[in-house]
Amino acid sequence: MSRRHDSATADDSVLIRRYLAGDGRAFDQLMAAHEGRVFAISLRILRDREEALDATQETFITVLRKAGSFEGRSAFSTWLYRVAVNTCYTMLRKKGRRPTAPLPEAHDPPDLSASDRFRSAELRPMLEDALATLPEEFGPAVLLSDLEGLPLQSVAEILEIPLGTVKSRVFRGRKLLAAHLGNLMAASGYPKEDEA
Amino acid sequence: MSDERIPIDQLLDLVEGNLPEEEAARLDATLDEGDRRELAVQAAVRSVLGQLPGPELSDDERQRLRAAVRAELRVEEADPAPSAGRQERRSWLVRVLPSAAAAATVVAVIAVAVNLVDTDSGQEASMADVESAVTAQAAAVTAAPAPTPTTTAAMPAESAAAMEAAPAADVEADLADAEMAMEEAMAEAEVAADLAAAEMEAALAEAAEPEVVAEAAAELVQAAADSAEEAALGPGYVAFEVATDRPDETREALEMMEELAAISEMTPVPVTELADRAGEEGLVCWQEAAELAGASGVITWMAPGLVDGVPGEAYLVAPGPDDQPADGVLALFVYPDCRAVALRAVTDE
Numbered sequence: 030m031s032r033r034h035d036s037a038t039a040d041d042s043v044l045i046r047r048y049l050a051g052d053g054r055a056f057d058q059l060m061a062a063h064e065g066r067v068f069a070i071s072l073r074i075l076r077d078r079e080e081a082l083d084a085t086q087e088t089f090i091t092v093l094r095k096a097g098s099f100e101g102r103s104a105f106s107t108w109l110y111r112v113a114v115n116t117c118y119t120m121l122r123k124k125g126r127r128p129t130a131p132l133p134e135a136h137d138p139p140d141l142s143a144s145d146r147f148r149s150a151e152l153r154p155m156l157e158d159a160l161a162t163l164p165e166e167f168g169p170a171v172l173l174s175d176l177e178g179l180p181l182q183s184v185a186e187i188l189e190i191p192l193g194t195v196k197s198r199v200f201r202g203r204k205l206l207a208a209h210l211g212n213l214m215a216a217s218g219y220p221k222e223d224e225a
Numbered sequence: 226m227s228d229e230r231i232p233i234d235q236l237l238d239l240v241e242g243n244l245p246e247e248e249a250a251r252l253d254a255t256l257d258e259g260d261r262r263e264l265a266v267q268a269a270v271r272s273v274l275g276q277l278p279g280p281e282l283s284d285d286e287r288q289r290l291r292a293a294v295r296a297e298l299r300v301e302e303a304d305p306a307p308s309a310g311r312q313e314r315r316s317w318l319v320r321v322l323p324s325a326a327a328a329a330t331v332v333a334v335i336a337v338a339v340n341l342v343d344t345d346s347g348q349e350a351s352m353a354d355v356e357s358a359v360t361a362q363a364a365a366v367t368a369a370p371a372p373t374p375t376t377t378a379a380m381p382a383e384s385a386a387a388m389e390a391a392p393a394a395d396v397e398a399d400l401a402d403a404e405m406a407m408e409e410a411m412a413e414a415e416v417a418a419d420l421a422a423a424e425m426e427a428a429l430a431e432a433a434e435p436e437v438v439a440e441a442a443a444e445l446v447q448a449a450a451d452s453a454e455e456a457a458l459g460p461g462y463v464a465f466e467v468a469t470d471r472p473d474e475t476r477e478a479l480e481m482m483e484e485l486a487a488i489s490e491m492t493p494v495p496v497t498e499l500a501d502r503a504g505e506e507g508l509v510c511w512q513e514a515a516e517l518a519g520a521s522g523v524i525t526w527m528a529p530g531l532v533d534g535v536p537g538e539a540y541l542v543a544p545g546p547d548d549q550p551a552d553g554v555l556a557l558f559v560y561p562d563c564r565a566v567a568l569r570a571v572t573d574e
Binding site: 040042043046047048049050051052053056057060064065066068069072073078081082085086089090093094156157160171175176177178181193196197199200201203204206207 | 233234236237238241243263266267269270271273274275277279280281282286287289290291293294295297298300301302500503504505507508509511512560561562563
C-alpha cells in the first residue's frame with residue numbers, strides 16, 4: 030500500500046471522526062475528496078448524468094449514515110466505491126435495464142495491428158460504447174482498474190472477490206473490449222491501418 | 226490459445242509490471258507469438274482506458290449533490306467565514322476568557338508581571354501599583370481593536386490573580402462577542418498594537434518609578450509588536466507549548482491550563498453526554514478523553530487549540546463522583562490521530 034494511500038486513509042479516518050462529531054467542514058471535505066470519483070464510476074456504469082447524480086447521492090447517504098460503524102480496517106474509499114458500484118447495479122436492475130448490446134464472439138486471436146488504433150481520440154465514443162456493453166461480471170473490474178487506476182488489490186477489496194478473480198475478469202474484460210472495438214470500427218467504416 | 230499454457234494472472238502481472246524483473250524475464254522467454262499479441266492488446270486497452278478523460282461534476286451538480294446529501298443527513302452548513310489556517314489557530318485562551326477586552330487586559334497585566342518578577346524581586350513592591358494602573362486603563366486600552374496575546378506558556382502562577390482582576394463588565398461579555406471582536410481586530414491589529422503600547426506606556430509613566438516603567442514599557446512594546454504579528458496570523462492566536470524535552474515549560478503551561486479551567490464557567494459534561502457536546506464544539510478527540518474519565522466521569526473543560534504549533538484539543542478530565550472529584554487529568558491531544566502528547570494529574574489542593 031502506498032504512502033499516499035496510507036495518508037489518504039488516515040485523513041479519511043480523521044474526517045469521519047470529525048463528521049461524526051458534527052463538524053460540517055469535515056462533511057464538505059469528505060465530499061470534496063470522493064464525490065468526483067464516485068460520480069465518475071456511477072456515470073460510467075449508468076451512462077446518464079442525472080441517474081449518476083442520484084447514485085452518487087444515494088452512495089454518500091448510505092455510507093455516511095453508517096459511518097459510525099466504520100472501523101478503519103480497510104480504506105474508507107474502498108467501502109465507498111463498493112457501495113457506489115452496488116448502488117449503480119441495483120439501480121440498473123430496478124429499472125430492468127442492462128447493457129444490451131451483443132458482445133462479440135471473441136474466439137479469434139486479437140489483431141496486434143488493431144491495438145495501435147485504440148489510441149485515436151476518434152475512438153473515444155466507441156470505447157465508451159464498448160465499455161457500456163461489458164457484462165456486470167467484467168465491467169466493474171475493468172472500470173475500477175483501468176479507468177480509475179486503482180490497484181488490483183483494491184479492486185478485489187471493493188468488489189469483495191479474490192485477487193485472482195479480479196485478474197481474470199480484467200484480462201477477459203479487456204479482451205472483450207478489444208474484440209468489440211474491432212467490430213465497432215468495422216461497422217462504422219473506420220479505416221484499418223493498412224487501408225489508410 | 227497461449228493462455229492455456231501460461232496462467233492468465235501471470236500474463237496480467239506481466240502487463241501490469243507487477244513481477245520482479247528476474248521473474249518477468251523468465252516468463253517473457255516462454256512467450257510465443259500468440260502470447261505476445263495477447264499481451265500487446267492487453268497493454269493497449271489498459272493504456273487507452275487509462276487515458277480516457279473522466280467525467281466531472283459541474284459546479285451546479287456539485288452544489289445540488291452536497292445540498293441533497295446534507296439535507297438527507299441533516300448536516301449543518303459549515304461556517305463559511307474562517308479559512309482553514311485561521312480556524313486551526315483558534316485560541317484556547319480566547320475561548321475561555323469571556324471577552325476580547327478582558328483578554329487584552331490580561332495580556333497587559335501578564336506582560337508587566339512577568340517582567341517584574343523575572344528581573345528583580347526587589348521591585349515586587351511596585352508591582353501592585355503597576356497592575357492597578359494597568360487595570361484602571363484597561364477599558365480605554367481595549368476599547369480599540371485589541372492585540373492578542375503572544376505565547377503564554379511561560380505565564381507564572383501570579384498571573385492567575387491578575388486574570389481575575391479583569392473588570393466585571395468585561396467578564397460578563399459572551400464568547401461570541403469576544404470572537405467577533407477578535408475578527409474585527411484582525412484588520413487593524415498593527416494599529417491597535419501601537420495604540421495599546423502607547424497608552425499602556427502612558428499609564429505606566431504615571432503609576433510607577435521611572436526605571437520600572439522603562440523596563441515594563443519596553444516589554445509591552447515588544448509584546449504589542451509580537452501581538453500584531455500573531456494577530457496577522459489569525460484571531461486569538463495562542464501557542465500552547467508542550468514538549469517532553471522542555472519539562473519546565475510544559476509544567477508552566479499545564480499550570481496555566483488549570484488556571485484557565487478554574488476561571489472558565491463551563492459546566493462539567495458527563496461522559497455520557499460528551500459525544501453531543503463535543504459535536505457542538507467541533508471537537509473530535511472526545512473518545513480519548515472519555516476513556517480517561519471512565520464510564521462515570523466528567524469532562525470539566527475542553528477546547529481546541531495548538532500544542533507546540535500542532536492543532537489539537539485539550540480536556541480537563543475528572544473521574545466520577547464516587548472517586549475524588551477534585552482530582553483529574555489534563556490531557557492534550559494532537560491531530561490527526563488524537564495522539565495524547567501530555568497528561569498530568571491535577572488536584573484542587
